[in-house]
Amino acid sequence: MADEPVMIRRTNTVEEADIIVAWLDEQGIEATVYDHENPGVIAFGVTDTEGIEIFVADAEIAERAKELLEEHDRLHAEEAAVTSGETVQVQCEECGHLNSYSDELRGSVQECAECDAYVDIPEAGE
Ligand SMILES: [Zn+2]
Structure with missing residues (x-):
């Protein structure tokens, strides 16, 4: 060879x-x-x-x-x-809209897709 x-x-x-x-x-x-x-x-x-x-x-x-x-x-x-594939579901305290965020956003603050209120994305295990 x-x-x-x-x-x-x-x-x-x-x-x-x-x-x-x-x-x-x-x-x-x-x-x-x-x-x-x-x-x-x-x-x-x-x-x-x-x-x-x-x-x-x-x-x-x-x-x-x-x-x-x-x-x-x-x-x-x-x-x-x-x-x-991991997503975090967080309900908006202002309007009740159920938002889905990427797992990578855990621990950060995002805006609600419905009313733009701030939504806390909990850390894993919370
Ligand atoms: Zn909202």
Whole structure:
């Protein structure tokens, strides 16, 4: 089998690529970041319009890396779905309108969608 490096993932930023490389390293897979703008150099904090490519040593490792990345992506997608699906229902004390707010707004003060009165969004568990 040829020992050609195989591209397993293209990311928009070096930071993103770096996270993936570090994560793959934890899984026992050695990956390398290739930056088109600076061949052979890993430049931190640069956004490359061409994209940053992540390579592994050969096709066999690429196969494993891709499977791991798919699993990784799937887990992240599930996490995101859970977080974005959470809403807080708060009844307005002024007009009685039941407002729905994103879970991220807990602990803040928002305006009632109906009458613009201030509505306190309780912290989780209150
Ligand atoms: Zn209201």
